[in-house]
Structure formats: C-alpha cells, structure tokens
Amino acid sequence: MARLSYDFYDGDTIEIARNLLGKIVVRVTGGGTLLAGRLTETEAYIGRCDKACHAYGYRRTARTAPLFLPPGHAYIYLIYGMYHCLNFVTEPEGEPAAVLIRGMEAIAGADFMWRARYGDKPVTPARQRNFLNGPGKICRALCLGKAENGLDLTGDALFVCDSPADIGLPELPPRRETVRAAPRIGIDYAEEARDFPWRFTLEPA
DNA sequence: AGAACGATCGACT
DNA sequence: GTCGATCGTTCTA
Numbered sequence: 001m002a003r004l005s006y007d008f009y010d011g012d013t014i015e016i017a018r019n020l021l022g023k024i025v026v027r028v029t030g031g032g033t034l035l036a037g038r039l040t041e042t043e044a045y046i047g048r049c050d051k052a053c054h055a056y057g058y059r060r061t062a063r064t065a066p067l068f069l070p071p072g073h074a075y076i077y078l079i080y081g082m083y084h085c086l087n088f089v090t091e092p093e094g095e096p097a098a099v100l101i102r103g104m105e106a107i108a109g110a111d112f113m114w115r116a117r118y119g120d121k122p123v124t125p126a127r128q129r130n131f132l133n134g135p136g137k138i139c140r141a142l143c144l145g146k147a148e149n150g151l152d153l154t155g156d157a158l159f160v161c162d163s164p165a166d167i168g169l170p171e172l173p174p175r176r177e178t179v180r181a182a183p184r185i186g187i188d189y190a191e192e193a194r195d196f197p198w199r200f201t202l203e204p205a
Numbered sequence: 206a207g208a209a210c211g212a213t214c215g216a217c218t
Numbered sequence: 219g220t221c222g223a224t225c226g227t228t229c230t231a
Contacts, residue, residue, distance in 0.1 A: 043212070052212070063227060081225035083213050100212060136213050186212055 001026075002166040003159040009071035013090040013097040014198060017044040018179055020088070020099060021202040024107060024161050027142040033112050035142055036167060037132060039160075041103025043184045044198040045087070047096035052190035055096030066150045067096035074151040074158055076144055083136030084145050088153060088160070102185070103133045103201070107164055107172075113141035176205035 004023070009016060020042050027035040047055035047067060054077070055064040066075040067089060075087040075098050087098035106113060117140055118127060132138055139145065144158070151158050165171050181197040188194055 045212070054212080061228070077212085078226060080211060080213050080223080082223070085212060087212085102212085130215090134213065184212070189211085 001161065001168070003154065003161045004072075005154060006070070006072045008160075009088060009090050009153070010092060011071075011090065013044040013046050013099060016088075016090050017042040017099045017198065018200050020101075020160065021179055021200055022177070024164055024166070025101065025104060025142075025158075026108075026161060026167055027144070027158050028156060029112075029143050033109055034167070035109035035113055036107040036164070036169070037104030037113075037138070037142075038107050038172070039101065039104050040202045041101075041133070042200050043100040043102055044090075044200075045098050045100060046091070050190075050196065050198075051193040052184060052187040052196075053097070058096060060096075064096060067098055068094065069150065072153045074144075074148060074153060076139065076146065076149040076151075078146065079136070084139035085135040086139050086142070086144055100135055101138055102135050102199075104138060106132060108167070108169060116141050116143060177202050178205045179203075 020039050023039050025037050025039060045053040047053045047058055050056060055067045063077060066073060069089055070093040071090050073089045075089055076084050079085055086101045089098050091097040132141055153159050163171060180201045180203050182199045183195055183197055184199045
C-alpha cells in the first residue's frame, strides 16, 4: 500500500505539520483491524528553539529518546497519568522535533474506534462532535500506547498516505478548505513559545 | 526518596 | 466556564 516515505518527514516541522492536514493516518491493530482518519489538526514542536517541546535545548532523557530517532518514527508519551499522545518525528536525524496529532475525521474502522472510545455507550450529538478532536482521544481510538512508542512510520502498523485510494477505499468528494494557524493548546508554561502560531487546523473555506 | 508537574478529558455548575 | 482524576517522568537532595 502506498504511503508517505522517510523523505516526507525529513524537513521543516512547521511545513510538515501543515502538509499533514488532509492526509490519511492508517493504523492496523494487533488484531489486524484497519483504522484510518483524515487529519484536521496538528501542532509543531521543535527542540532546538521551542520551550514547549519535551526535548527543548536537545534535552535527552528516557522519555525524549524517540525524538532523536530518524524522521518518520512515532513518538508516543503518557500525559496526565492516563492519556497518550501521538507524534510523528520530523527534521534531519539528531534534531529532536515532532508533529503532535490532535484531530481527525474517521475514514475506516469508525465502529471499532467508537467502541474503543465509548464502549457500548449510545451515539449522541455530543459524542459525535467530540469523537476524534483531541490527542488523547485519537490514541484511544487507534489503540496506540507505550507499546507503539518508536514505531517506524514506513512499517505496516502505523503510517500516513495521501488519499483513501492508497488503502483501497473510495476517494472523498473534494471540499473547499483552508488552513488556519493559531497558538498551541495547553502550553501556558512555555514562556515566549506559548504564542508561537504552530497549531494548524483544516477548516471550511 | 520524595515532590512537583503535566502537549488531557469528561463531568459538572 | 471550573475541577478532579491519575501516574510516569523529571528534578532535587
């Protein structure tokens, strides 16, 4: 199946965060279930210059080690003791940086993801609105946790492709959309980096 | 060894 | 809008 290669991730993190919007994240679970979502929200984190990045100033610890892997790997960490966040490692190897995956629309395996998020709870408008609009929710839906930290994004368990056709699904109807840049969420401690407009969302034009 | 702190979420006023 | 849950990671000593 066609997927984005190493080269896509080997570059400027902000550019990649924008370029990821509209792309299809594909996850194949341990049980072989195909899950996919269209990316609608991302954030850039760059260790070299960004106090909000876990690897700010090239800080290298057990947790940040995956950020020093070559571009095109997954960085997944536990936050607030109960949620995981998925990132794609970017920049040339040795530059710790990544794109946080914050939002997507279900493309494949929606029923499986719903169950992973809500169990048997019934469908409600509120749950539909809040289905996949946060980093912790996405990891829950895609069954991503500590075990998947460091995964190679050119492998078969987790990757990104340009369109649903790349995984044998029908193309989506074209939509008029624009990219909005805004300050990132939940990093008020990060001093000047708090205001960097490195959060990108895909919105109706 | 102990303390402080989250790149969040869902329940609730 | 506010607030508590919950625990691994990191830092200090």
